[in-house]
Amino acid sequence: MIKKIILPILLGSSIASASEVVFYSTQANPLKEADAMRNDVLINFDGEVKFLPQEAGPFFSRIEAESRAGSVTLGVLGALHGQFPQIQDSLDSIDDVLGSVPEIKSNKTMSELGKLGSQNQKYIPWMQATYIMAANKKALPYLPAGADVNALTYDELAVWAANLKEATGDAKLGFPAGEKGLMHRFLQGYLYPSFTHSVVTDFRGDDAKAMWAWFRDLWQDVNPRSTAYSLMQEPLLTEEVWVAFDHTARLKDAFDQRPDDFIAFPAPSAKAGRGFMPVIAGLAIPAGTPDRAASVELIKYLSQPEVQVKTLKATGFYPIANVELPADLPANVRIAGKAISMQANAADALPSMLPVGLGDMSGQFSKAYKDTFQQIVLRNADIDQILDRQAMVLKTIMVSANAPCWAPDKPSDGVCPVN
Amino acid sequence: MSNLNQDVSLEQEIQAADNKNKVWKWLFISSAAFMISWILFPIYLLIVSALSSAEVVNGWPKAFVPEFDMETLQFFMNYYGVLGALKNSLIAAVFTMVISIGLGTPAGYALARFEFRGKETFRMMILLTRAFPMPLLALPLAVIFINVGLDDTLFGLSLVHAALALPFAVLITSSLFLGIPVELEEAAWVLGCNRWQAFMKVVMPLALPGLTASAVFAFVISWNEVFAAAVLTINNQTLTAFLVQSLSSSPAEVKFAGGLILIMPAILFLFVVRKYLFSMWGIANR
Structure with a gap:
């Protein structure tokens, strides 16, 4: 009696029902996505589930606090591949769960990523996305002569940006280089692989030097407000920018709100190929969760092909399971989906894996690229000097994480070298 | 005669003082207006955008009159x-x-x-x-x-x-x-x-x-x-x-509506306690 009624009133809180699974996630965080997750995706789950999206900072703190205090309330964790290493010690091993989701297990490359470099399965791949380009149809007439927007090269992109600036007086090409933007993924997964066929090993090779010089030139025709952009759908919708690069989920609103005005197309290519990078989100169970069976049920539910399609509609993230996509998809999926498949199936496609085995150094790894970009492109610093300095930083990160190379770098014996 | 002269100069002085007062008064009013708009204008823009549809919020030129489109606000009220x-x-x-x-x-x-x-x-x-x-x-x-x-x-x-x-x-x-x-x-x-x-x-x-x-x-x-x-x-x-x-x-229109919902209770609370704040600043109770 006291515990059930008086205490909650006294403490101003309600005590959750025991059978409820708390689904804590850094994904589907935007309000409309969270709303769709609750009302469209999770609604048919056989059991009570509370979907709580959260920003990465509090997400990590909460999980770590619960694991240290030894009293866990969370049921299922949804996060990006790159976020799991930071909470790896708090995760339960879920090899048993992988066995019960054959539609996910059959995707070998991805389910292997879920081990996070350890012996055991730490997360089950949940959904995937990638980064593509988007353009306002008004920009198409300014494409350089003979260029095919679906097979663009970086040099053609530069000419296009210059044409746009000359014709409109404004720089109409934009990148998400703001505080919460994903610029580092453009550098790691797109620019570096396309120009150097490497991410780590040839960080300061001659190709990389030429690439940075080229990118600094391109920046003259890039909208200077890029350093404030986080999600490119906004400047696209306000038409501040006509051509942009971003995560598919961060372009979604532009395609949904004005499907007739925007097109999506694959990222450009350079001499080493058409570099691109997948994004993978996964589901994990914290060690010591109150009702593990219910958590497992929820993961199984979310792995079902039809639920994966619903998740796609809600979040703009694509299924991991091999599913036939239905015809009644929202505009963003129709528009982006075509570009994604063209990007992945291009003759010169050069898939770049997500960083593997960096553990909690992932954040610093991304920072090394962002810093290099800032110094060389925004601050106009000397390319050789900055690359030498940042190469040392990168080397330290690789050595202390003891991480081997991943694609597109050549496999290494032991730590991935930085030449 | 001399008395009359004195009166004239006195009147001139009063006039000059009056003018000076007027200048100060205008200065006071305009700076007060500036400070009020400093606070109120952003809140006004927030309200207008929160009450507008997504197309208007993302469109150009920006509207200064709300179109009373409640869709975004309603989305919030129904949000779990x-x-x-x-x-x-x-x-x-x-x-x-x-x-x-x-x-x-x-x-x-x-x-x-x-x-x-x-x-x-x-x-x-x-x-x-x-x-x-x-x-x-x-x-x-x-x-x-x-x-x-x-x-x-x-x-x-x-x-x-x-x-x-x-x-x-x-x-x-x-x-x-x-x-x-x-x-x-x-x-x-x-x-x-x-x-x-x-x-x-x-x-x-x-x-x-x-x-x-x-x-x-x-x-x-x-x-x-x-x-x-x-x-x-x-x-x-x-x-x-x-x-x-x-x-x-979240997209811009959702940000505006959410912003409005976040500041509203705080503004209401300040409104309730304004009496005490005013008396601290030496303004009569109202």
Whole structure:
């Protein structure tokens, strides 16, 4: 009696029902996505589930606090591949769960990523996305002569940006280089692989030097407000920018709100190929969760092909399971989906894996690229000097994480070298 | 004759003084208008955008007249858990207010009226609670809260918020009590009040506006705090913990509507307590 009624009133809180699974996630965080997750995706789950999206900072703190205090309330964790290493010690091993989701297990490359470099399965791949380009149809007439927007090269992109600036007086090409933007993924997964066929090993090779010089030139025709952009759908919708690069989920609103005005197309290519990078989100169970069976049920539910399609509609993230996509998809999926498949199936496609085995150094790894970009492109610093300095930083990160190379770098014996 | 001359020069002087007054008056009015618009214009824009449809918010030129499209606001009202979170935010803010006033007022009174060893050190130390960033404190706090059973309660959260608000409560109230002459209290003692009665009957009414100000401060601090609220609550999230972080990655029209919902209760609260604030600034009660 006291515990059930008086205490909650006294403490101003309600005590959750025991059978409820708390689904804590850094994904589907935007309000409309969270709303769709609750009302469209999770609604048919056989059991009570509370979907709580959260920003990465509090997400990590909460999980770590619960694991240290030894009293866990969370049921299922949804996060990006790159976020799991930071909470790896708090995760339960879920090899048993992988066995019960054959539609996910059959995707070998991805389910292997879920081990996070350890012996055991730490997360089950949940959904995937990638980064593509988007353009306002008004920009198409300014494409350089003979260029095919679906097979663009970086040099053609530069000419296009210059044409746009000359014709409109404004720089109409934009990148998400703001505080919460994903610029580092453009550098790691797109620019570096396309120009150097490497991410780590040839960080300061001659190709990389030429690439940075080229990118600094391109920046003259890039909208200077890029350093404030986080999600490119906004400047696209306000038409501040006509051509942009971003995560598919961060372009979604532009395609949904004005499907007739925007097109999506694959990222450009350079001499080493058409570099691109997948994004993978996964589901994990914290060690010591109150009702593990219910958590497992929820993961199984979310792995079902039809639920994966619903998740796609809600979040703009694509299924991991091999599913036939239905015809009644929202505009963003129709528009982006075509570009994604063209990007992945291009003759010169050069898939770049997500960083593997960096553990909690992932954040610093991304920072090394962002810093290099800032110094060389925004601050106009000397390319050789900055690359030498940042190469040392990168080397330290690789050595202390003891991480081997991943694609597109050549496999290494032991730590991935930085030449 | 000379008298008449004097009158003329006097009139001229009055005229000149009048002109001077007029200039000052205009200067005063225009600077007041500027300061008011400094505050009100952004709020006005926020309201207009919150009441507009997505096309208008993202379109150009921007509208200055709301079109009263309630779609986005309605989305919020129907959004799962918003009302509960709003209630939680209010409860946490009121708890914070009560705790920080309840503890801050005696501390401020002691700083103002008594001499004791380490007074200056105490004055400095009390500011230290603001010296550590929340993301650093949240993890150990959460571990302790889980262990003592305060985790995921609004009372526990209010304790954290009160710790953040206390320095202000103490410093505001101590300068407040310094401004109230101790002779008034002494007179009350002479007339037969004991210390407590003198405080309640003489000092308190004079201090009330200032106490309100520090209460407003405590309320706003609790209302705005995000990180601790996000880490320390799961089932009882406050509105800011619930919305602010999701808003930053939402489209513009949703941001505006959410912003309006976030500032509304705080504005209403200020409206309710404005009487006390006005009297502190020497404006007659209205």
